[in-house]
Structures are given as structure tokens and as C-alpha cells.
Amino acid sequence: MQVSLSAFAYLFSELVQYCQSRVSHIGELERRLEEVGYGVGVRLLEVLCFRERGSRREVRLLDMLKFVHSTLWRYLFGRQARDLEQSNTAEDEYMISDYDLFVIKFVSVPKEMGHLNCAAFVAGVVKGVLDGAGFPARVTAHFVTVKDQPKPKTTILMKFDPSVMQREQRMPAS
Amino acid sequence: MAAPVLHFVVVGHDDHPIFETDLLSKSTDASGREERPQYLYHFVMHAALDAVEEQEWSTNAMHLGVVDRFNNYQVSAFTTAGHMRFLLLHDGRGDEIVKNFFKDVYELYLRVMLNPFFIPTAKITSPLFQQRVKALARQYFR
Numbered sequence: 001m002q003v004s005l006s007a008f009a010y011l012f013s014e015l016v017q018y019c020q021s022r023v024s025h026i027g028e029l030e031r032r033l034e035e036v037g038y039g040v041g042v043r044l045l046e047v048l049c050f051r052e053r054g055s056r057r058e059v060r061l062l063d064m065l066k067f068v069h070s071t072l073w074r075y076l077f078g079r080q081a082r083d084l085e086q087s088n089t090a091e092d093e094y095m096i097s098d099y100d101l102f103v104i105k106f107v108s109v110p111k112e113m114g115h116l117n118c119a120a121f122v123a124g125v126v127k128g129v130l131d132g133a134g135f136p137a138r139v140t141a142h143f144v145t146v147k148d149q150p151k152p153k154t155t156i157l158m159k160f161d162p163s164v165m166q167r168e169q170r171m172p173a174s
Numbered sequence: 175m176a177a178p179v180l181h182f183v184v185v186g187h188d189d190h191p192i193f194e195t196d197l198l199s200k201s202t203d204a205s206g207r208e209e210r211p212q213y214l215y216h217f218v219m220h221a222a223l224d225a226v227e228e229q230e231w232s233t234n235a236m237h238l239g240v241v242d243r244f245n246n247y248q249v250s251a252f253t254t255a256g257h258m259r260f261l262l263l264h265d266g267r268g269d270e271i272v273k274n275f276f277k278d279v280y281e282l283y284l285r286v287m288l289n290p291f292f293i294p295t296a297k298i299t300s301p302l303f304q305q306r307v308k309a310l311a312r313q314y315f316r
Contacts, residue, residue, distance in 0.1 A: 043288050050255070050284060055236050059232070
């Protein structure tokens, strides 16, 4: 089923304005967008596993990340995400990056709002998926400038709960 | 000969039941339930949750089969992608039948949880859901 991009952009802009009128600072705005995305993520997890994966669940961290990077991204954006990488500085941090997400295509952030990133909505979707599957994490969206590219890429940063890392260590090596 | 047992529970993330029903009683009210040892069922199923947690991290499948036994009762379990657990307390029904029952209930559950107003920690109160689950039970466990 196809939905017009302008219809979505209009709806999303109304959503952002709705949240904006109820918060006092940027951090809260991003959190509200995350909350909206969270409800979507929890439901997408169940539906995608049922429809696309033949009722197969992921129980390993790497498999879960691959699920987000390919199955979830393909459903949301029609293609796999660009990069999936583990942070060099922390073992429990992973990043998924992509360029030109249509969600924020028509969002222009005024200077007073500094580093507001409306892809917090997408971060919320990812958080809903990870939390629902039993891999709780802090998920945030950031702009990262890339050499030789006019626009920054959007990075979804996932920092997993210690409980997840402990469980992964206890499991047999896959 | 012991009375047949068939009790179904949906358990949420914090190990609290969001739906339960006795699949053998014909009516939707509680009048036929006094004779059945309700608290024993709750105890057995709650104790089985530990076994479910062990099993659900060791397999990619949703159907976990029989995870726990108590006297002549058996508890079969099914974990969804979102870690909602379906538990069936029974007295020895075939695994394939239980698996197919769980799969059909899973589709019903998907429809309930896709509702944007549904909170994952809220009880499922839809009478239609209960009706359909009981109808499935009659179909599979007659």
C-alpha cells in the first residue's frame, strides 16, 4: 500500500507541532517523538516477525541488530540501512546510519533549536522493537557530518542495558 | 478418572496475566468455576514461568512445547516476538494440536495488540476475543 509522501510529511509536521506545544525544552520534544515511535515499534516487531520471518524470533544480539538493519529498515524505508557498526569506545553501543530519511526530509530546524533531531521518532521505533524483543536499550538519533557530503547522515545510537550484555555472554557462542 | 483440565493465560512482560480463561466452561461468567481449583492453576502456571524464561532464550521458535509438569498437569508455552507468553495448562494433549491452537490464538492476539489504543500492560477485556479463543479451543480440543 502506497501513501503519498506529502500526506505523511504534513501529518508528521502536525505531530511535531503538537508535541512542541506541550513541552518546555528540546530534550523533552525529542522524548515525546520517541514515545510516539515506541508504540509503533512494539507493534511492528510482532507484525514483521509474523509476516516476514515466518514466526521466528531473534534471541541473539547480533541477529536482532541485523533484523533492525534489514527487515525493519526495508519495511520503513524500502531499503536496508547504510551502516551497522559497533562503537570503538564501548562494547554495548551500536550505531545504524542512513542518509536522507524521508521522515525528516521536509523538516528545517531553526538556529534557536540547535541540535534538535526529529529522527527521534525513528529512534523511538527502534527502541520499541528492541525493548519488545527483550533487548532494552537507550536509543537516540544524532546528526553526524560526513566528509565530502553536503548533508549530515542520521545515526541511530543504541546503548544496551547491562542485563543484555550479561545474557549475551552467558549464551553459547553462535 | 480425573476431570479434564484446560486453562489458558496470556502473560505480559512483568509476569502478570493480561488474559485468562477456562477453556472448558461453556459460559462466559464465573458460575461454573467454583468447583475447579483456581488457585492451584494460578500457582502451577506462575511457577512454570521460570521454565518458560529458560526455554525462550534457547530457541528461535515461538512454540516451546511442554515446559513444566506438576502431578498430572502439563504446561505448554508459546512466546511471541514481543515476549508475550501464552500458557496452556492441560492434562496431556497432543503437542501438534497445542501448537496449532497457539498459532491461531497468536493471530487473534495480533489483531488485539495492533490497536493503537491497546496498552501492552492492560488486560484484554474484549468479549469477542474471549469468545473466539473459546471457539478455537472447542475446535482443537473437542
